[in-house]
Amino acid sequence: MGVPSDDTVLIHKGKKPGEPHVITVNCLDKHGLGCDICRIILEFGLYITKGDVSTDGIWCFIVFWVVPHPSSPSIRWPSLKNRLQSLCPSCSVTLFLNDQPSNSAASPVYLLKFFCLDRKGLLHDVTKVLTELEFAIQKVKVTTTPDGRVLDLFFIIDNMELLHTKERQNDLYKQFDTVLGESCISCELKLAGPEYECHHAISSLSPAIAEELFRFELSDKETRLQALSSDMTQLKKANVTVDNSLSPAHTLLQIHCVDHKGLFYDILRTLKDCNIKQKDGRKFVDPEKQNGLCSCLKVEMLHPLRVVIANRGPDTELLVANPVELSGKGRPRVFYDVTLALKALGIFIFSAEIGRYSSSDHEWEVYKFLLDENCGFQLSSTSAKNQIVDRVRRMLMGW
Numbered sequence: 001m002g003v004p005s006d007d008t009v010l011i012h013k014g015k016k017p018g019e020p021h022v023i024t025v026n027c028l029d030k031h032g033l034g035c036d037i038c039r040i041i042l043e044f045g046l047y048i049t050k051g052d053v054s055t056d057g058i059w060c061f062i063v064f065w066v067v068p069h070p071s072s073p074s075i076r077w078p079s080l081k082n083r084l085q086s087l088c089p090s091c092s093v094t095l096f097l098n099d100q101p102s103n104s105a106a107s108p109v110y111l112l113k114f115f116c117l118d119r120k121g122l123l124h125d126v127t128k129v130l131t132e133l134e135f136a137i138q139k140v141k142v143t144t145t146p147d148g149r150v151l152d153l154f155f156i157i158d159n160m161e162l163l164h165t166k167e168r169q170n171d172l173y174k175q176f177d178t179v180l181g182e183s184c185i186s187c188e189l190k191l192a193g194p195e196y197e198c199h200h201a202i203s204s205l206s207p208a209i210a211e212e213l214f215r216f217e218l219s220d221k222e223t224r225l226q227a228l229s230s231d232m233t234q235l236k237k238a239n240v241t242v243d244n245s246l247s248p249a250h251t252l253l254q255i256h257c258v259d260h261k262g263l264f265y266d267i268l269r270t271l272k273d274c275n276i277k278q279k280d281g282r283k284f285v286d287p288e289k290q291n292g293l294c295s296c297l298k299v300e301m302l303h304p305l306r307v308v309i310a311n312r313g314p315d316t317e318l319l320v321a322n323p324v325e326l327s328g329k330g331r332p333r334v335f336y337d338v339t340l341a342l343k344a345l346g347i348f349i350f351s352a353e354i355g356r357y358s359s360s361d362h363e364w365e366v367y368k369f370l371l372d373e374n375c376g377f378q379l380s381s382t383s384a385k386n387q388i389v390d391r392v393r394r395m396l397m398g399w
Contacts, residue, residue: 045072202355
């Protein structure tokens with residue numbers, strides 16, 4: 001099987017500061033390709049400011065204008081190009097295979113375990129190193145001991161698929177040594193074993209919290225529980241319309257909503273998972289399917305991420321949830337953004353956990369953070385909790 005040519009993906013950098021960079025993809029089409037491209041663009045910390053996508057069902061031409069987010073690490077453009085090229089079907093692939101699911105082997109999961117002295121912002125600093133080196137964090141288990149030490153378990157996948165090499169491992173250890181320094185007591189990297197499955201599911205959620213996080217739509221009561229500030233409450237609107245009158249061959253889907261980080265990804269993820277592709281190539285005309293799609297899109301435009309803060313006995317726990325793609329992939333950069341927001345607020349994280357939770361109609365990725373009371377916030381107060389949720393949500397949404 002051949003590989004995509006070097007001009008399949010082109011990246012033209014902006015000539016002036018603040019000028020958008022232009023990413024062009026020109027290749028065979030396949031189901032969900034646009035979603036996969038937007039996911040990688042989001043993973044690299046880029047905003048899509050404008051897009052142009054066209055396809056005849058066999059070949060596609062995609063152009064995205066992108067800008068880096070201020071909180072993003074430096075963009076590794078050659079690596080971005082390689083990652084995007086890896087998504088593109090080869091020209092040598094027989095066309096009927098274009099719609100078939102990929103049978104490529106899953107990337108191996110590694111366990112990165114380290115034990116070190118705790119400090120404010122440590123979890124984000126470690127996450128930043130992994131993000132910059134293009135490791136995907138699958139699961140996390142963080143525990144703080146009473147004597148001020150922390151044991152971190154990171155289950156990671158190497159997006160560059162080079163972690164089996166000594167050079168890549170040494171690069172990782174070197175970057176960790178820069179961040180942890182003499183505070184690091186031990187650091188170990190190995191292929192994940194049965195312990196990965198043990199940490200796959202999220203620990204128990206109370207029925208009240210589960211209902212609040214995973215409802216299809218948020219009621220007025222839940223809006224208050226999720227601490228939407230007044231300006232966000234006013235922005236809580238989305239309009240989705242389907243029009244079959246403007247084109248003899250295509251259905252127009254028009255979405256009007258507030259912009260947020262990963263908006264293109266959320267739209268194309270929803271379209272991919274709803275599988276609206278018509279096998280006969282005709283327009284999308286079934287009223288029931290139209291209504292179902294519009295409802296799903298509205299929810300994803302309004303609440304692509306759920307953020308809740310709650311009491312767990314005497315402690316305070318922050319929970320963040322996002323839908324998992326049918327392919328099994330979670331949303332990029334959530335852990336990065338949440339730990340960055342908490343670091344900016346000066347809040348210590350006593351323990352953290354990432355896991356999956358299955359509700360009646362979705363699989364969710366859930367992030368749990370047990371917050372340390374020894375910070376500048378009176379965590380028992382409603383105003384402090386609302387401030388934390390507001391800051392975390394704004395970081396996640398790019399507002």
